[in-house]
């Protein structure tokens with residue numbers, strides 16, 4: 408048995424990412440979300456300035472709820488070099504389990520305990536964390552694609568930390584190579 412829920416943005420934002428576990432039918436329920444810039448604007452202290460992501464969440468109900476999450480799309484984040492927004496693709500799948508119980512119970516890496524008095528799984532922060540963990544250490548425009556005005560200003564003020572003349576930092580190069588290697592997989 409499978410049920411579909413398409414969460415509407417017209418719903419109170421408070422409820423938008425909250426799944427009432429008790430109201431779920433037997434079997435598997437699916438939820439779809441579209442995250443846009445507004446999702447990130449409300450998060451304090453994030454580097455992410457916006458994004459367009461499709462999120463699919465499936466919840467199989469039972470004594471333990473089996474939750475699978477897929478997030479696909481792009482986020483925008485300031486480029487390491489020129490600080491203009493650069494798009495970073497995000498593709499992440501995650502699976503975890505949820506039980507209702509005493510809120511003080513220990514949670515494992517893959518097990519989340521929700522207060523049995525409420526019975527509500529709040530996905531908002533979980534989705535945000537999954538996305539934030541995907542941000543590569545080096546996120547910058549392709550060579551030559553940076554904002555030229557900003558680059559020349561940085562150079563003029565001596566703030567450009569990586570001009571041709573400066574000695575490259577060994578550690579930085581190692582990170583960059585790693586990121587390039589991962590990107591080519």
Ligand SMILES: [Zn+2]
Pocket residue numbers: 486487488489490491493547548552553554
């Ligand atoms: Zn750039």
